Amino acid sequence: MRSTTSFLCLALVCCPALARAQPLSPERVRALAEAQRPSLVRVRATVSVAMGRLPGLSKGTRRTQQVSVGGVVVSADGLVLLPAAALDPARSAYALLGAPASAQVLSVRVVGSDGRIRDADWLGEDPQTRLGLVRVSPPGREGLRPVSWGEGRPELGDSLLVLSLTPAPLGTHLRAEPVRVSFVAPERWGLSPGLLQSLGGLVLDGGGAPLALVSTAALPLPESGDLLRPDLLAVNQASYALPRTRFAAFVASPPGAPPQVRQRRGRAWLGIRGEVLTPELAQRVGAPVDVGVRIAELYEGPAKAAGLQVGDVLLRMDGEPLDLDPGESFDALVEDYNVGEKVPFVVRRGSKQREVVLELARGPLRPVDAERLGVEGLGLELRALTFFDRRAAGLAADAAGAVVVRLEADGGASRAGLLVGDLLLAVDGEAPRSLADLREALLAPGAHVLKIRRRGKELSVRVRP
Template identity: 30%
Template sequence: MTDGWNWRQPDGTPMPAYPPTSVPPSAAPPAATPGAPAPGASPWWSDALSDPWRDPRTPAAVVVTPVRPSGSIDPEPVVDPDVGPRRGLAQILLVPLITALLAGALGGALGYGFSVRNGAGGGAVLGAQGSEAPAAAQRRPDSLAGVAERLRPSVVTVRVGGRGGSSLGSGFVASADGYVITNDHVVAGGSGSATIVFSDGSTSPAKLVGQDPESDIAVLKTSRTGLSPVEFGDSDAIAVGDPVLAFGSPLSLANTVTAGIVSALDRTIQAGEPGGTTRYYAAIQTDAAVNQGNSGGPLVDGAGRVIGVNSVIKSLASDEQEAGNIGLAFAIPINQAKRLTQEIIDTGKARRTVIGAQVTNAGAGAAVGVRLSAVDRSGPAAAAGLRTGDVILKFDGRPLTEPGDLIALVRKYAPGSVVTVEYRRGSAQQNVSVTLAADVK
């Protein structure tokens, strides 16, 4: 027990006052330890020992070593956190001050970065910030944009002057040495020369190599070489619904590209000026936007291969000059156009394929078929056994309803082609193979 602030010994006698005036050798303080006051200092113990509730003989630090099983690893010693050298007030205040300064600096840096990213102080930043361009904007070579970029150098604008003024149409490069394909009605009435305008705006004069009014194909030749020719596709391999692109200069708007699909195949087209040559061909129908000035330009498939030559549009306008796109455009199949172009380059003219017969309507009440009104005795029809009065129902598997259907389909094929003809004679229906021939002009 205590008496005031004095401690008593176990026998009840008061303990000597501290610090003692003389310290016997047996009560001498322990050897100096690091951080302890030197002996003789007043007092020689630390401030912690002045605690009136503490036994001054208790060591300043208590190290507890837990009991461990035999063979285990010595754990780290657990030190009483309340015991040890005391820090001054300045040290205690300095730590939170530095922490506050560092936190303020970090917050300011983050705030500045956030404000810059969001446009604060430097004008508004509109739109989301994407990490990379979307796949649709990367323009792969097989995308529509990739096809358009690849075809553009091969597409040209054709300007032709003549007695009736000047005309403008489109065309495309068929060979690196300067041959250009266009429509006959683009160059018809011209002086035999034209100006080719390339996609980069450069121009070159061109001469008319040859033309075929009945198929609406013409070939020009420019002196420029090293050109980028188109890649030809197979117009017999396309199907309704296939994607297509139409190139040209509609309404004098050069380097125009429109997109659509194949709407129909072997659509009979009968066109021409009154009193002039009538053109027949089994056309590719498309809903790609085609207007005045697209004539002669290429129609390409999804891979960028030319499958047709844009030629005719259907319009609700009665005046041809006011005609515009209504989603009905027609192109000459490229297999036919390529064959005629090669013949014009080689011989200066194109051959016309014939069956050797004249045709008319099948008669009142007939839903399908065309009647042979006359048969050339030395022609392909007669050689196959067809006679005057026979009704042709199908030509190479395609039903016929109008006389123009047979003419257009016959001209689609090259001379020498063998086709199957289904016909009716009286009440009997039969099939026969016909070898088509070239017209002798």
């Protein structure tokens, strides 16, 4: 025992950083996480990436992808700071391989820790730090709080805490990770272990003061042809902390919204469900071509009003060929336009093709954007019915109700037999006018009979709060 104690004392004398690195208690971690919760967000972006020709290949490629990354609120007027490099991690790889690449942010939305989805505008990226800024629209700023930065600076071996909002099956999850400082440089600090799941997270010292942002790249993107530079490879793949001094000027003078980014006026749509064609899909459905977007379903909207039909193939949109990869989103391309814009399409039907100009309509609310509300007394979380829920269930267009999206295993709703995915249509014979009315009815004293729809069948379930 004496030798062990002597060894520990020697280690603390020789390595004072070990003496400073005191882990935080679970209670302290929870308290710090709750204190910073209103400052943490998740940024969802639709990004169009154009890549030049790789050596040995005949042409470049273009793809549209939807990505999600953490961020922090940095001002009362809705500015959110995020690691822009994470919006397209493959961009650096293409540059290193010798192919020029450029990414354009088409649209962004911000999800707070309260679960609300807020409209926002992309402002731009700082090429030196590869951090980006978005601004939340005024109606969505309620419930967000800017970070109150501390002035400290860690030393090698110090214990820090990283807080971030990360994706979860039913929304987002507040993640807390203890880390150690692995190196300290004037412009960045190394963090161990790596934090690729917590990019855009907030770095706190042991006293709970926010000090830095978790990011991935300290240098500008390499020029093409830098394949053999291991320093760029290592830096662009590492996770580390950027102190506030590195981005204070960028936040103080944010760029204006780029002119090529359209300001959102609602979600534009055509009134179709489109399938990106591949040779295999074209052969299976008998499509006349194997490139384009096939209309798989047709709803009330601009496409139907113009006489388009299921099976028609959209070949070009606004002069650009719809040569999409299977993973690309056609809806995201449409949503880059504003409601009311007139967009030309080239349409193929059988052996004939024609051009049609469609005026984009306002799309219905998607399930991912719909309002949610918890009913704590029953261990239940509900989501408002959307157009897509009603259509899939064969309900009337004005049918009221909600969708069960989460259940606690020991809650009253689970014990009564409710399942995730059930459509709740009425309580004690009354159709709810809103989620708030539905919650009030469910929590009223006494037992209640719920009318639900499950896999096409209507059932009655009795619950008690």
